[in-house]
Structure formats: C-alpha cells, structure tokens
Amino acid sequence: MAKEMQADTTVAGQSSVLKATSSISLSKARWGESAIKIWLALCAFVSVVTTAAIVILLFSETLNFFESVSPAEFFFGTTWTPLFEPSSFGVLPLIWGTMLVTIGAAIIAIPTGLASAIYLSEYASDRVRKIIKPVLELLAGIPTVVYGYFALTFVTPALRNVFPDIQVFNALSAAIVVGIMILPMVATLSDNALRAVPISLRQGAYALGATSYEVTTRVVVPAGLSGVMASFLLAISRAIGETMAVTLAAGQTPNMSLSMFESIQTMTAYIVQVSLGDTPTGGIAYQTLFAVATLLFVITLVINIVSQIILNRFREVYD
Amino acid sequence: MSFSSESESISLARRHRKAKLFSMFCGMVTWSGVVLLAVLLYQVSIDGFRWLDWQFIDSFPSRFPERAGIKSALVGTIWLISLVALISIPVGVCTALYLEEFAGKGKISKIIEVNIANLAGVPSIVYGILGLAIFVRYMALERSLVSGALTMSLLILPVIIIASREAIKTVPMSIRYAAYSLGATKWQTAWAHVLPASFPGIMTGVILALSRAIGETAPLIMIGALTFVAFLPEGPMDSFTALPIQIYNWVSRPQQEFHELAAAGIIILLSVLLLMNATAIYIRNKTERRLK
Numbered sequence: 139m140a141k142e143m144q145a146d147t148t149v150a151g152q153s154s155v156l157k158a159t160s161s162i163s164l165s166k167a168r169w170g171e172s173a174i175k176i177w178l179a180l181c182a183f184v185s186v187v188t189t190a191a192i193v194i195l196l197f198s199e200t201l202n203f204f205e206s207v208s209p210a211e212f213f214f215g216t217t218w219t220p221l222f223e224p225s226s227f228g229v230l231p232l233i234w235g236t237m238l239v240t241i242g243a244a245i246i247a248i249p250t251g252l253a254s255a256i257y258l259s260e261y262a263s264d265r266v267r268k269i270i271k272p273v274l275e276l277l278a279g280i281p282t283v284v285y286g287y288f289a290l291t292f293v294t295p296a297l298r299n300v301f302p303d304i305q306v307f308n309a310l311s312a313a314i315v316v317g318i319m320i321l322p323m324v325a326t327l328s329d330n331a332l333r334a335v336p337i338s339l340r341q342g343a344y345a346l347g348a349t350s351y352e353v354t355t356r357v358v359v360p361a362g363l364s365g366v367m368a369s370f371l372l373a374i375s376r377a378i379g380e381t382m383a384v385t386l387a388a389g390q391t392p393n394m395s396l397s398m399f400e401s402i403q404t405m406t407a408y409i410v411q412v413s414l415g416d417t418p419t420g421g422i423a424y425q426t427l428f429a430v431a432t433l434l435f436v437i438t439l440v441i442n443i444v445s446q447i448i449l450n451r452f453r454e455v456y457d
Numbered sequence: 458m459s460f461s462s463e464s465e466s467i468s469l470a471r472r473h474r475k476a477k478l479f480s481m482f483c484g485m486v487t488w489s490g491v492v493l494l495a496v497l498l499y500q501v502s503i504d505g506f507r508w509l510d511w512q513f514i515d516s517f518p519s520r521f522p523e524r525a526g527i528k529s530a531l532v533g534t535i536w537l538i539s540l541v542a543l544i545s546i547p548v549g550v551c552t553a554l555y556l557e558e559f560a561g562k563g564k565i566s567k568i569i570e571v572n573i574a575n576l577a578g579v580p581s582i583v584y585g586i587l588g589l590a591i592f593v594r595y596m597a598l599e600r601s602l603v604s605g606a607l608t609m610s611l612l613i614l615p616v617i618i619i620a621s622r623e624a625i626k627t628v629p630m631s632i633r634y635a636a637y638s639l640g641a642t643k644w645q646t647a648w649a650h651v652l653p654a655s656f657p658g659i660m661t662g663v664i665l666a667l668s669r670a671i672g673e674t675a676p677l678i679m680i681g682a683l684t685f686v687a688f689l690p691e692g693p694m695d696s697f698t699a700l701p702i703q704i705y706n707w708v709s710r711p712q713q714e715f716h717e718l719a720a721a722g723i724i725i726l727l728s729v730l731l732l733m734n735a736t737a738i739y740i741r742n743k744t745e746r747r748l749k
C-alpha cells in the first residue's frame with residue numbers, strides 16, 4: 139500500500155515536472171515560431187523584390203535614355219548605329235531581326251511540336267512514351283550555347299551546300315536551331331493539354347463512327363485548344379528572349395533585310411555585343427542596353443500574360 | 458441505293474486512309490526529334506573526341522589549341538554551382554514552405570504567386586542586366602563569383618519554388634493532422650514531417666534547376682565573366698570563367714581547331730548535365746515506387 143502511494147506520488151511529481159517544462163518549451167516554440175514565420179516571409183519576399191528591382195532599374199535607365207534620344211526616333215527610326223558616329227537610335231532593325239528569327243522558329247516548331255504532342259497523347263503506346271518523353275526533356279535541357287555551336291558547325295554548312303550565296307552568319311540558320319530548341323516545349327506542354335481532355339469525349343466521337351483523324355482534329359485539339367495556344371505563346375516568348383544561339387548564328391549586323399540569307403541582329407544579340415565591349419557606366423551606349431532590355435522585357439511579359447489569360451479564361455472544364 | 462452505299466464505302470476507306478496517314482505523319486515527326494538528338498550528339502562527339510584527354514581537363518585556356526584546356530572553366534563552374542546551391546536552395550524551399558504551409562490563401566500570397574509565375578518567363582539576359590547593374594556596379598562586387606552566383610540564384614529561384622511547391626502539395630493532409638494532434642506547432646510539423654516527406658520531389662526540382670544554371674551563358678556574359686582566366690579562383694570574391702563561357706569563347710573563334718575544342722568542352726558539359734538529369738530521374742522513380 140505504502141509502496142503504491144510512493145509510486146503514485148512519483149508519477150504525480152514526474153507529470154508536474156513534465157507539465158512545467160512542456161509549457162516553457164511551448165512558449166519558447168511559439169516565440170521561435172513567429173521568428174521562423176517572419177524569416178520564411180522574407181524569403182518569399184525576395185521574388186517580389188527581384189521583380190521590383192527589374193522594373194525600377196529598367197524603366198529608370200530607359201527614362202534617362204529618353205532624355206537624350208526622343209522616343210519617336212527610338213521606336214520609328216530604321217537605322218541602329220548607337221556605338222559609332224554618326225550614331226542613330228532607331229530600334230526597328232533589332233525588332234525586325236528578332237521577328238525574323240522568331241517567326242522562322244515558330245514555323246518550324248509549332249506544326250512539328252503539335253504533331254509530336256498529338257502522337258504522344260493519341261497514338262503512342264506507354265512504352266514509346268517512356269522513351270520519347272525523356273528524350274524531349276533532354277533536348278529541352280541542352281544549353282543554348284550548344285545549339286549555337288550546332289548552328290555554326292552543322293546547320294550553316296549544310297545550308298551553304300543548298301544555297302551557295304548564303305552568308306556565314308544568317309537568320310535562317312538561327313531560326314532553324316531556335317525552332318529545334320523550342321520544339322520540346324511546344325510538344326510537352328501541348329501533350330499535357332491534350333491528355334487533360336477526358337477520354338469520354340473521344341469515346342463519344344468514336345461511337346459516332348469518326349476515324350482517329352477526325353477525333354483528333356475535330357474533338358481533342360479543339361477541346362484542349364487553350365493549353366495548346368498557351369504552349370505556342372510561351373515557346374514564342376522563349377524564342378524572343380533566346381540569346382546565345384542567335385548571337386552565334388545570326389551575327390551582329392542590324393538591318394531590315396527581307397532575306398533570311400543575310401546576317402541580322404536581334405535585341406538579345408545587341409545586348410551581348412555591348413556587354414562584350416568595355417562600355418563605361420552612364421554613357422549613352424550603356425543606356426541603350428537598358429532601353430533594348432526594357433523593350434525585350436515588356437514584349438515577353440505581355441506574351442506570357444496573354445498566354446496565362448488564355449489558359450485561365452478559355453479553359454474548358456470537364457468533370 | 459447501291460450507288461450511294463458504294464460511294465459511302467469509298468469515302469469511308471478514304472477517311473480511314475487519311476487517319477492512317479495522319480498517325481504515321483505524327484509518328485514520323487516525333488521520331489525525327491529522337492533522330493535529331495542522336496545526330497547532334499554524334500556530330501559533337503565526332504568533332505570533339507580527338508581532343509578529349511587528361512591534358513584537356515588539366516590545362517588552362519591558351520592561344521594555342523593543342524595546349525588549351527578547361528581547367529579554370531571546370532573549377533569555376535564547380536565554385537559557381539556550389540554558391541548558387543547555397544543561396545538558392547534555402548531561399549527557394551523556404552518560399553515554397555511559406556506559400557504552401559503558412560501564407561494562407563490571402564491577397565499577398567496571390568500576388569507572390571503571380572509574381573513568381575511571371576519571373577519564370579523573364580529572359581535570362583534580363584537577369585544578366587540586373588546582375589550587372591545591381592551586383593557588379595551598384596554593390597561593387599565586381600566581376601566575381603559572388604556576383605555570378607547571386608545573378609544565377611535569382612534566375613533559378615522561380616524554378617526551385619515552383620517545383621518545391623508541387624512536391625509539398627503531394628504530402629497528404631493526414632500527416633499534418635497527425636503531427637498537430639500530438640501537439641506539434643506549425644513549424645515543427647513543416648520541418649519534421651512535411652519537408653522530409655516532400656524531400657525527394659524537392660531534390661528533383663533542385664537538381665533540374667541547378668543543371669539549368671550550369672548551362673546558362675548569357676547572364677554570365679552580361680556580368681562580364683568572359684575574360685581570359687588562366688588561374689583558379691580561390692575565394693568567392695575572385696573573378697572566374699565557366700564551362701559554357703569557355704565554350705562560347707571557342708565557338709566564336711574562326712579556326713577549326715577551336716571549334717573542335719568547343720566540341721570537347723560540350724561533351725564534358727553535356728556529360729555533367731546528363732549525370733544530373735539521370736540522378737533526378739532516379740530519385741523520382743525510386744520515390745514513386747516507395748509511395749506505391
């Protein structure tokens with residue numbers, strides 16, 4: 139009996155000790171808890187600060203630039219010679235060069251990317267998918283400087299065999315490798331969009347006697363169109379921002395030539411060209427860097443936002 | 458009657474033929490992507506294999522192709538990636554934890570979310586300009602490893618955050634409820650249960666993000682890493698060169714020998730990337746099996 143009592147008191151004693159420490163550590167934990175929460179929020183804030191920094195930096199330096207060059211000259215001028223006399227600041231040739239490469243790349247990547255996506259989601263067996271998907275991932279993971287090498291040592295010589303009068307640096311070669319570069323993106327994203335179309339829609343169409351071609355082109359692709367369009371836009375925005383392959387393959391000659399066989403300069407290639415030289419801070423050449431970068435940033439941002447709007451607003455929701 | 462059924466059967470046959478042709482076309486286009494990758498890899502290895510030996514790995518860049526190597530570029534890349542990992546992994550994973558576990562569904566987290574999605578689409582060269590203006594010039598970190606690592610970290614942060622959030626989302630709520638019911642605080646739950654459970658998914662995303670950082674060239678060129686570097690960096694404040702920069706340097710020279718050196722450099726770069734991708738896929742497959 140006495141033993142039991144003793145046991146009882148020790149248990150009681152222990153539990154009271156336990157209670158005391160646990161309440162202390164609990165309050166401690168709560169203090170640490172809010173400190174940690176603040177730390178995590180700060181981390182999340184880094185991305186907001188990054189965006190703010192990009193926007194403030196680009197726009198303030200661009201405003202400085204517009205103090206010495208009129209916006210009209212910048213946006214509508216057709217000669218771009220900022221680095222030597224007589225200097226001229228018409229950005230249209232750079233936009234033209236970027237458009238030439240981007241349109242060429244899109245003509246290559248969009249049909250083939252969509253065809254691959256259709257094959258992957260509608261025709262390929264699981265085993266084939268397991269081979270193709272990693273290959274696409276690998277293609278997407280190859281650094282762009284490698285595509286630049288590919289353009290210079292493989293695509294351009296091959297093009298010269300077909301078109302002997304093509305220049306060493308030309309827009310066509312750049313467009314081809316950029317097309318290859320964005321193809322995996324179109325294929326993967328469109329594949330995801332097509333696979334999200336419920337199987338019952340396909341079964342319904344097949345039950346009405348449609349062939350696989352009709353099911354794909356008239357049911358599946360229209361049903362997944364928002365995702366497919368978004369993938370096109372994202373790939374185009376990627377092509378516009380692409381730098382190394384274009385710099386290596388298309389050269390450094392800003393002009394508004396219609397020919398894909400000639401050397402051009404894209405916005406990104408110009409930025410690289412300036413940063414390779416020794417450009418003093420604050421000079422007009424340094425400011426053109428920000429003006430062109432702002433343009434690039436705004437164009438890609440608008441395209442990305444449009445693609446998000448298409449995704450959110452036009453998505454067909456099936457349950 | 459018989460006429461119409463005949464024409465119908467012809468058109469049916471035609472429709473099926475069309476379907477068949479279409480499927481073959483799509484298949485051919487897709488497989489040509491695989492062939493393309495094979496051609497690319499074959500071409501690069503044919504060009505570069507001759508130069509690939511220990512001397513190439515253990516030499517500094519040089520004006521003479523037969524003496525040139527990638528030692529400083531390789532060491533520079535290892536330094537850079539280690540620093541990028543040190544900066545970007547904690548910040549990225551903490552952001553993901555905050556958004557998934559702590560922030561709730563308020564306006565602020567919505568703003569951060571949209572913001573991260575848009576940052577992921579910003580061209581890498583714009584990050585380069587940001588790095589040049591803020592880290593190199595304004596903070597006067599010069600053209601050092603730190604500048605490069607900070608710039609690269611900002612570039613891959615959105616990728617790490619998005620991947621980590623996806624991984625954290627897959628952790629079942631029951632695990633959290635179990636921890637809460639035993640008296641764990643929110644952070645204790647997140648740290649001791651949610652994070653370990655989502656660790657493989659986070660690792661996969663982190664490895665893929667880092668492999669992107671290894672291949673990025675444009676931001677490094679912007680912050681001025683393209684210089685002749687014939688020494689090894691000894692600390693984070695030293696100037697440096699990196700693999701893709703060295704490759705760019707060799708590709709942009711006219712001589713054939715330097716193109717072949719670039720190919721040899723590309724073989725090494727792609728091997729590193731392949732190894733990292735394989736690790737990521739291995740982790741992914743292993744955890745998929747465990748969850749089943």
